Amino acid sequence: xxxxxxxxxxxxxxxxxxxxxxxxxxxxxxxxxxxxxxxxxxxxxxxxxxxxxxxxxxxxxxxxxxxxxxxxxxxxxxxxxxxxxx
Numbered sequence: 698x699x700x701x702x703x704x705x706x707x708x709x710x711x712x713x714x715x716x717x718x719x720x721x722x723x724x725x726x727x728x729x730x731x732x733x734x735x736x737x738x739x740x741x742x743x744x745x746x747x748x749x750x751x752x753x754x755x756x757x758x759x760x761x762x763x764x765x766x767x768x769x770x771x772x773x774x775x776x777x778x779x780x781x782x783x
Contacts (some may be wrong), residue, residue: 700734700751702770704762709751713737720748720760723770734772 702714702723711732712723713720722735739746741756755763 698774698776700772702772702776704761705708705767705770706762706765708763711751711755712767712770715752715764724772734774 700716700721702721703715705714705723707711707713709723710727714721714723720737720739722732722737724734725732737748737750740749741747742754742756745756745758747754748760751757
């Protein structure tokens with residue numbers, strides 16, 4: 698499966714991208730640590746939906762203001778297969 702991210706934002710050294718109206722943390726490296734692709738779960742921020750980003754609660758209104766066009770990022774994900782260990 699191929700994921701193409703065209704819209705997203707940078708926040709405190711990490712890059713985030715939108716795919717089918719869902720937020721993902723894109724793969725990155727800081728210092729000696731490497732972080733892979735991660736789908737973020739929506740949370741309740743006040744009376745609206747939002748996401749927890751770098752331990753901070755950010756509402757959808759704030760995220761829409763931060764979002765802009767990014768260089769297209771393509772990530773290939775191997776679908777689950779009976780031959781691949783879980």
